[in-house]
Amino acid sequence: MKNLIRHKKIVADSWQRLERGADGSLPTVPVAGDILVPLALWQAAAGALRARGAGRLGVWLEGDEDPAQIADSLDAFSLIAVNFLQFTDGRGYSTARLLRERYGWTGELRAIGDVQRDQLFYLSRCGFDAFLLADGQDVPQEDLLRSAQAALSAFDDFTEAYQTSVERPLPLFRRRCFASPEQQ
Amino acid sequence: MYLYDAVDQRLVDERVVQFRDQTRRFLAGALSEDSFRPVRLQNGLYIQRFAPMLRVAIPYGLLHSRQLRALAYIARRWDRGYGHFSTRQNIQFNWPKLEDVPDILAHLATVQMHAIQTSGNCIRNTTTDHFAGVAPDEIVDPLVWCELIRQWSTLHPEFAYLPRKFKIAVSGAEQDRAAIQVHDIGIEARRDATGEIGFRVLVGGGLGRTPVIGTVIREFLPWPHLLTYLDAILRVYNRHGRRDNKYKARIKILVRELTPEVFRTQVDAEWAHLKDGPATLTDAEIGRINGRFTRPQYRRLDALSVHYTQALARDRGFSNWARRNVNPHRVPGYAAVTLSLKKTGVPPGDATAAQMDAVADLADRYSFGELRVSHEQNLILPDVQQSELHALWQEAKALGLATPNIGLITNIIACPGGDFCSLANAKSIPVAEAIQRRFDDLDYQHDIGELDLNISGCMNSCGHHHVGHIGILGVDKQGAEFYQISIGGAQGNDASLGKVLGPSVSQDEVPDVIEKLIDVYLARRDSEAERFIDVVRRLGLEPFKEHVYEKSDQTQKDRRRQLAAA
Numbered sequence: 001m002k003n004l005i006r007h008k009k010i011v012a013d014s015w016q017r018l019e020r021g022a023d024g025s026l027p028t029v030p031v032a033g034d035i036l037v038p039l040a041l042w043q044a045a046a047g048a049l050r051a052r053g054a055g056r057l058g059v060w061l062e063g064d065e066d067p068a069q070i071a072d073s074l075d076a077f078s079l080i081a082v083n084f085l086q087f088t089d090g091r092g093y094s095t096a097r098l099l100r101e102r103y104g105w106t107g108e109l110r111a112i113g114d115v116q117r118d119q120l121f122y123l124s125r126c127g128f129d130a131f132l133l134a135d136g137q138d139v140p141q142e143d144l145l146r147s148a149q150a151a152l153s154a155f156d157d158f159t160e161a162y163q164t165s166v167e168r169p170l171p172l173f174r175r176r177c178f179a180s181p182e183q184q
Numbered sequence: 185m186y187l188y189d190a191v192d193q194r195l196v197d198e199r200v201v202q203f204r205d206q207t208r209r210f211l212a213g214a215l216s217e218d219s220f221r222p223v224r225l226q227n228g229l230y231i232q233r234f235a236p237m238l239r240v241a242i243p244y245g246l247l248h249s250r251q252l253r254a255l256a257y258i259a260r261r262w263d264r265g266y267g268h269f270s271t272r273q274n275i276q277f278n279w280p281k282l283e284d285v286p287d288i289l290a291h292l293a294t295v296q297m298h299a300i301q302t303s304g305n306c307i308r309n310t311t312t313d314h315f316a317g318v319a320p321d322e323i324v325d326p327l328v329w330c331e332l333i334r335q336w337s338t339l340h341p342e343f344a345y346l347p348r349k350f351k352i353a354v355s356g357a358e359q360d361r362a363a364i365q366v367h368d369i370g371i372e373a374r375r376d377a378t379g380e381i382g383f384r385v386l387v388g389g390g391l392g393r394t395p396v397i398g399t400v401i402r403e404f405l406p407w408p409h410l411l412t413y414l415d416a417i418l419r420v421y422n423r424h425g426r427r428d429n430k431y432k433a434r435i436k437i438l439v440r441e442l443t444p445e446v447f448r449t450q451v452d453a454e455w456a457h458l459k460d461g462p463a464t465l466t467d468a469e470i471g472r473i474n475g476r477f478t479r480p481q482y483r484r485l486d487a488l489s490v491h492y493t494q495a496l497a498r499d500r501g502f503s504n505w506a507r508r509n510v511n512p513h514r515v516p517g518y519a520a521v522t523l524s525l526k527k528t529g530v531p532p533g534d535a536t537a538a539q540m541d542a543v544a545d546l547a548d549r550y551s552f553g554e555l556r557v558s559h560e561q562n563l564i565l566p567d568v569q570q571s572e573l574h575a576l577w578q579e580a581k582a583l584g585l586a587t588p589n590i591g592l593i594t595n596i597i598a599c600p601g602g603d604f605c606s607l608a609n610a611k612s613i614p615v616a617e618a619i620q621r622r623f624d625d626l627d628y629q630h631d632i633g634e635l636d637l638n639i640s641g642c643m644n645s646c647g648h649h650h651v652g653h654i655g656i657l658g659v660d661k662q663g664a665e666f667y668q669i670s671i672g673g674a675q676g677n678d679a680s681l682g683k684v685l686g687p688s689v690s691q692d693e694v695p696d697v698i699e700k701l702i703d704v705y706l707a708r709r710d711s712e713a714e715r716f717i718d719v720v721r722r723l724g725l726e727p728f729k730e731h732v733y734e735k736s737d738q739t740q741k742d743r744r745r746q747l748a749a750a
Contacts (some may be wrong), residue, residue, distance in 0.1 A: 039526075088222055088305070090345025098341055102457060118206060118223050120417050125341035147214075157202045160191050162335040164463045165342075171411075172191065172335075173469040174462055 063091035084113035100127035104139035117151035127166035204286035211263040218457035228299030239302040244330035245273030249544035256540035307337035314558035324373035325357035348433035388439030391645035399444040416455035480552040485517025489570035505588040524587040528620035534559030601641030608641030610658025610665035622695040
C-alpha cells in the first residue's frame, strides 16, 4: 500500500498509475479500475478513454508538460496529478496554480513522485490537496505509515502567509482590512 | 528600521520551530542529507570547508544597533568572536555547530532577524542602495519597496525551488549604488511627469560564470503592479528556466536563449492574467509599511556646520577621512559616514564581536541607533550631525574602523575565498592583504584616486570581480592557485564587464601586476580627474597588457638597471 494523504488524512489509494515504457511506448489500458494516465496516452486516445465504461479516469503531467494542453478537457477527469521527478524541481508548483487559478480545476489535484514531508506546506498552498508520499528505501510498512502520520503536522508549519495563493486567494495585506487592530 | 508586526514575528518564530524539527530529524537519521540540504540552504546553512557556515539575512542592509549587538552575541557565544559582512549586505558566521543553529535562529528571532532564503535556489535577500533614505540624489526612497518585496518573496510557495538562485536589487537614486544591472532583476524606482512612482525593470543581469548586463524589459511599471509583475517574471522563469545544467540555469541564460524580446512577450502574456488581481498594491498598504519604518527625528541645522569646517581645516587626518568616508545627506547639517571594514591585515568585511558592540554604541550615540551594511562590505552610520563628525572619527579610529579608503584601491571587495569556502579555487584574503600592503601609503592611494578592486576566489563571483575596475579571479591551474586579472569592469550607471588581461599569474605576482597597471594609468592619464576606469575605456587593454606581460629580457634589463641605480 502507498501512503496517500488526501485532505490532510491518510487514505487508501484506489488509483492505478500507468506509465510509458522505457522505450516511450504507450501503456495498455486495463479494462476496469481507476486509472491515472500519462498526458501522451490521453492525447493519443482521448476518445477511447472517455468511452471506457468501468472505472474513473485521471491524467498526470510531468513538470515540463503545459497544463494548457488539458485545459479544454477537464470534464473528462476525476483526478489530475503532477509528477515531481525530484522534489527540488519546482515547476509543478506553477502547474498547480495554473490548473486551479487559470483553468478552474476544482477536483483532486495530486502531487506524485518525489513528494516529501518538508514540501507539503508549499504544495498545499499552490493548490494540491492530495499527496502520494515518496517511498523511503527499504522502509518497513509500519514506519511508512508512522512517517505519513508525522508528515501531517507539516501542513501547520506556518499559520499565515504574505502572498496570494490557491489556499488564500487574497494576500495578507488585503485580508488585514478585515482583521482587528490588535492583530496588526 | 522596519518594525515587525505580529504576523511578521509569528512567521519568523514558526520558521525557527520548523527548522529545529528538520535539524532534529536529520541528526536522528530520519531525514537524508539529500532531503535536508535544500531546506537547510533555505535557512542560510552551508556545510563548509571546516564547519557549517550560517548566513544571516540583513534585509536591504538595514540594521538597528540592537540587532548588531545580537550579531555580536552570536559571534561570541556560538562562533569564534567575529562575523563576515557579505556582498549581499548579509553577515556570515563561519564556525557554528549544526546542532546550535536552531538556537541561533531563535536568538535572531528575538531581534526581528532570520536566515530565511539566504541561500538555495530561491529568491534571496533583496539588496539596495546603502544610502537609501538619506542620499541627496534620491528620487524615490527604496526602503518601502524593498520591504514589500521582502514580504512577497518570504516563504513564497511557488518559487522556493527555482532552477537556480534569484537576486533582486532596487535603486531609487540618480546614481545606482545597488549594482542593479548585474542582478537577476534590477529595479530602478523613478517618477513620471506627474510625479507618480513607477519602476524601470531590468532582467537577466548577473555575474558568475557568464557575466551579463541586464536588459530593460519595462521602462515604467506603475507602482501598484510591482508584485504582480514580479510574479509574472518569476513564473516564466520557474517554468522555462533550464534545469538540466546548473551553469545554464540562471534567468540570464533563459533571457539570452529566448532573446529579451521573446522573454518580454512571455512575461507580458503571463502578466495579462495577474495584472489588477488581488496582489495589486494599494495606497493603504504602502502607507502601512511606510509607517512601520522608524524615521530619525532630525534637528533643524545649518547646511554646513562651522565646527565641521574648522575641524577640516585644522586636522589633515580628519579631512582625509572626511574626503573618502563621509557622504552628503539630504537633510541639512547631516552626513552619512562609512566605517571601513577594509583595514590592511583584516579580511575584507570581517568585524569582531567587540567591534560590532562598539559600532552599535556609536550608532546609538551618533546616528539614531541605525546602521547600514553596504554591498561593498562596509558599515554605514547614515544620520550623523556634521558637528559630531570629528568626535566620531576619533572614536572610529581607536576601533580600527576609520581607514580613509572608501572608493580607493584598498577598499577591496573580496569573498572569503579558499580559506573558508569549499567552492573556491583559490584564496582571496591573503591576496587582498598583499595588495593593501603594497598600496598602504595613503598619499599614493589618494593620488591613484577612485579605483574599485574586487576579488573572487572562483567563478561564482561572490567578490564581484567582473565589475571591479580591476578584477581578480582565483583559478585552478593543475591543482595550483592562480589569478586571472581583468580590467575595465564597473558597477553603477555605466556598468560594464571587465576584460581578461592575459594569462593568469601566481599569488606572489599579483601585487606586481597591480602595480604595473597603476604605473600605466598614472603615466597615461590626462589629468588627476581622469580615473583608472576612464583611461582603460579610452586606451583599451593594449598598453596595460604590454606593460604587464613585457618580454622577460626587457624585465631583466630593467632589473639590471635598477640594481645599477641602487
